[in-house]
Amino acid sequence: MYTQLDIETHFDGKLKIAYLNQPETMNALTKPSLSDLKDFIKECSEDPAVRCVAISGRGRAFCSGQNLDDAFVQGNVHHDNDIIRKIVVDYYNPLVTEITRCKKPVVALVNGPAVGAGAMLALICDFVLAVDKSYFAQAFSNIGLIPDTGGTYFLPKLLGRQLANYLAFTGKRLSAEESKSYGLVAEVFTEEEFAPKSMEILERMSNMPTAAIKLTKKAFAQSYSNTLKEQLELEGDLQQEAAQTEDFIEGVNAFLQKRKPEYKGK
Secondary structure, eight states: OOSSEEEEEETTTTEEEEEEOOGGGTSOBOHHHHHHHHHHHHHHHHOTTOOEEEEEESTTOSBOOBOHHHHSGGGGGGTOTTHHHHHIIIIIHHHHHHHHHOSSOEEEEEOSOEETHHHHHHHTSSEEEEETTOEEEOGGGGGTOOOTTTHHHHHHHHHOHHHHHHHHHHOOEEEHHHHHHTTSOSEEEOHHHHHHHHHHHHHHHHTSOHHHHHHHHHHHHHHTTOOHHHHHHHHHHHHHHHHTSHHHHHHHHHHHTTSOOOOOOO
C-alpha cells in the first residue's frame, strides 16, 4: 500500500512504525513519501487497534529534508515561481496537521541526521528518542528559505525567541545531547542501546490509556492560544471526558486492587 515506507507492526498490532525507506538519498522527502506518511498517520489515528505510532528512517539517516531533485525537475525552480508554495501547502501542511491531531502518541525515532524539513518532521512529533550520533539542523537558511513543516510555529515555543532565531538564521547543527539539553529531545541512547531502549518505551506507550493521551494532546495544543481561564475550563471538560472512559475505571480498580492495569485505549 505504501510504496515509500517500510511498515513494521509490533505488540499484536498496538504499535506501528513507519520507516522512511530511501536510504540512498538519506531519506530525503518527496511528494510521494510525504503523501504516504500523511496517509499512514491518518490510518493509524482512526484504527482502534493501534495504540502508538512511530516514525524512523532506514539506513544511516533519519531524514535529510526535501529532495530538491523531486521539487525542481529539470530546473523548474525558474519556471514556476509558485512551486514552493504548492509543495508546502499541498504536501507538508497536511502532514503536519495529521501528526499534530493524531489520536495516538506519535514518536520520532531519530536514528541519524535530521536536517531541514527532516528535523521538523521529528520535532512536530509528540516526543523524540534519538541515537547519540544523530544531529538536528534547521538548514533552510542555507538555501535561502524559511523554516516550514511547522518550524515557525513550534521552534519559538520549544526554544524561545533567541535560540529559535539563532538556529533558524545560522542553520547550526545541534548534537543529540545538545538537543536534549534544549528540550527538543526526550531521551538519547547509544547506538547499541537505541533499538532495545526505544522499543521498551514504545511498548509502554502501546499499553497506556490512549484515550487520556489523546485528550492530553488536545489540551496541550489549545494551551498555545487559550487564556488561563479558558484552559482551566477546558481541563474540567476534558477531565470529565477522560473519567468516562473504560481505561479510567480500569485504572482506579487496578489501583484499589493493587494490581497492574490492563488498558484497552477506550
